[in-house]
Amino acid sequence: MKTIAAILIENNKPLVIKKIEIPPLKEGQVLIKMLYAGICHSQLNEIKGLKGEDKYLPHLLGHEGSGIVQEIGFGVNKIKKGDYVVVSWIKGKGKNVTSTKYFQNKEKYNSGSITTFNQYSVISENCLFKIPKEIPPDVAALLGCAIPTGAGIVKNELNIKEGDTLAIFGIGGIGTSALIYANALNCSKIIAIDINENKLLQAKEYGAIEIINPTKENVISKIKELTNGEGVDHAIECSGVKKVMETAFQSIKDGGTVVIAGNLKKGETISIDPFELIKGKKIIGTWGGGTNSDEDIPYYVQSYQNGKLPIEKLISKKYKLKDINKAFIDLEQGKVIRALINCQE
DSSP states (O other): OEEEEEEEOSTTSOOEEEEEEOOOOOTTEEEEEEEEEEEOHHHHHHHTTTTSOOTTOSEEOOOEEEEEEEEEOTTOOSOOTTOEEEEESSOOSSOOOOOEEEEETTEEEEEOSOOOSBSEEEEEGGGEEEOOTTSOHHHHHGGGTHHHHHHHIIIIIOOOOTTOEEEEEOOSHHHHHHHHHHHHTTOSEEEEEOSOHHHHHHHHHTTOSEEEOTTTSOHHHHHHHHTTTSOEEEEEEOSOOHHHHHHHHHHEEEEEEEEEOOOOOTTOOOOOOTHHHHTTOEEEEOSGGGOOHHHHHHHHHHHHHTTSOOGGGGEEEEEEGGGHHHHHHHHHTTOOSEEEEETTO
8 A cells, every 4th residue: 555645754854755665564553545734833943954964864744633543553452443633742551662764665754653734644553642533634634733732731741821921932732722621721921932923913813912022122122011021921932033042031930931842953041040040930831731641631522612712823834745845934934823734635
């Protein structure tokens, strides 16, 4: 059996669309018919070689999506053939199969435990989560990364209470996910910061009380003005830009917390004043929003079904698999918040 896949052959080059052979399933692996896959800056950084030396080229990409189980390998107990699933890089229960290899004639293409930019994909059992079939497949795809990471930061990493203030730096997929979840918690003030005016206008629609464009006004001065000179209780940095990370730390009040979700180029560092730590300020990282996928994904499904988590608002545009390079260009240019790939078109 063969599949069409978008493959990273060389850094800083467009993905190449190829028809490749699907390998036999190993113990703990599952064959998925991919429906939708989300793209994010993490893959863009990988394509551009910003994560350091890529030892696995050429290889497949993608880490969030939705699909239907076609076959299961020996030892798979979590799901069965025909199940409708979320595909996520944030691993849960089940066997952990870290790699596989696809082929085209004598050419070998590496794959990790999960890839999603394919019509059909071989995926490790612990990257799959059964969900109700009533959930639309485009919405379901975002339960693989955007929602667990963005909403997860608010839910699992920050002790946000009703009435707290929150600043979100970078209104992409992760930032918007954090925004719509935080809005449901009745924060007294959510401040959205971005250089893209269209994203800021959307942030207002999704619950941001205030918006700030750093190209037009001083972020710290404005945040101080909006918080009686104190700073915000919490900040989330999603841009992956050094200066923005430093500004996000400066934006919190004494005793406040900033979560860094963005990715810098490998080797790049940030600078902070350590005296601010003595004041009780905290800076922490996040790994997928501290998500327990087996528990949190069903929770987000229920929140969506109850109308408390409008996941569909994250979806900016859908592309055919053959147009995936256009989707990455639009992402890099800030034209989309979360782009989806229709893997069957």
